[in-house]
Amino acid sequence: MTTAKQGDTVRIHYKGTLTDGTVFDTSEGRDPLEFEVGSGTIIPGLDAAIPGMTVGDEKTVNVPAEQAYGPVNDQARQAIPRTDIPADIPVEVGTQLQMQTPQGQVVPVTVADVTDSEVTLDANHPLAGKDLTFAIQMVEIKAA
Numbered sequence: 001m002t003t004a005k006q007g008d009t010v011r012i013h014y015k016g017t018l019t020d021g022t023v024f025d026t027s028e029g030r031d032p033l034e035f036e037v038g039s040g041t042i043i044p045g046l047d048a049a050i051p052g053m054t055v056g057d058e059k060t061v062n063v064p065a066e067q068a069y070g071p072v073n074d075q076a077r078q079a080i081p082r083t084d085i086p087a088d089i090p091v092e093v094g095t096q097l098q099m100q101t102p103q104g105q106v107v108p109v110t111v112a113d114v115t116d117s118e119v120t121l122d123a124n125h126p127l128a129g130k131d132l133t134f135a136i137q138m139v140e141i142k143a144a
Contacts, residue, residue: 004053006038007144012050013137018130032139043068046134053138063132072129079118091119099123 004010011032016025027033035041037050045067049059065071085091095111099121113120 001054002141002143004037004050004138004141005144006051008037009034009142009144010037010050010053010138011140013139014046015135017133017135019133024127024132036144043132045132046136049134049136050138053141055138055141058135058137061134061136063134065129065131068130068132069125069127070129072124076123077112077120078123079113079120082114082117082119085119097121 011034013027013032014025015023015028017023033042035047038047040047043063045063046061048067049061053059082091089097091111091114093111093114097109097111099107099109101107107123109121109123110126111119112122
């Protein structure tokens with residue numbers, strides 16, 4: 001039986017939950033997630049759990065924030081004058097927007113706070129600072 005190792009392409013079903021049990025993502029009802037083990041295309045803590053698994057294996061993996069989306073970076077929050085945001089752009093707390101850096105890179109942001117004079121935008125990943133749990137099942141292994 002083939003055992004997953006670095007460089008293999010694998011397909012897994014997964015359910016990701018927060019420490020309080022809230023599901024934040026799942027492959028249920030979709031195709032399994034396919035990726036190359038060790039390629040850096042998924043979060044490090046989940047990637048590290050794959051080597052050694054065989055098809056049909058199931059496991060639960062606890063991934064600390066540092067091995068997931070990292071800690072919350074306070075410098076990724078920026079208050080800007082409300083007048084700098086076009087009137088047709090919604091600015092309710094929780095609204096997801098996109099900004100463009102001076103270099104042309106598109107950055108997703110979330111409206112974190114709104115006052116009469118300022119809107120605070122947060123460029124942290126929504127799961128930054130959170131410990132995650134994944135229930136995974138190995139579906140397929142394509143050896144490198």
